[in-house]
Amino acid sequence: MASPVFSHLMGTLTLLGVMVILIGVFLAIQFIITLEIQNVRLSEVAETTAREIVELVSVYTLGGGNFSYMYLTVPQTIGGQAYDIRLENAGEGKIIVRVRLQIYEQTRVVVTPNFGENPVNVIANDTVIDNIRVSPEILLPAPEYSLNGHRVRGKPIIVAFREGEKIYVGLSIIYHQG
Secondary structure (H helix, E strand, C coil), rough: CHHHHHHHHHHHHHHHHHHHHHHHHHHHHHHHHHHHHHHHHHHHHHHHHHHHHHHHHHHHHHHCCCCCCEEECCCCCCCCCCCEECCCCCCCEEEEEEEEEECEEEEEECCCCCCCCCEEEECCEEEEEECCEEEEEECCCCCCECCCCCCCCCEEEEEEEEEECEEEEEEEEEECCC
């Protein structure tokens, strides 16, 4: 006949094993759900950026001028994590918007309206336009900066400008008080 201590020990070890397996399953499910949530957040940032590029370019091409910018209404972090937004030319008037975390990436392709003018292109390299450094990529959250003795966080912007007959778009961070 088996000792009750042995059966009790085996039952306890079995219950502990089942608990460890259940905790592992729940953590795996939580990780998968977190990745899906981050994917949705990245998708929203990419779509917002794409929509605001189309809006800025349409206003810019209709209004004329040599330089214009618009605040990009995206969060400083995605789920508490830093991220970057990158614009790339895809040819035929299309711009690729890539939004990346360190572990995840979301891509959207946008057809940019040109309203009868030449196609709109993404700038290839960093350029300074009207004292603003414009780049095809920005990293968020924007770093804090001391402006007139106050700590301010930069705000992301989309920039449209002309070089000759061509229209270019890019991204930048702008600092101001208020």
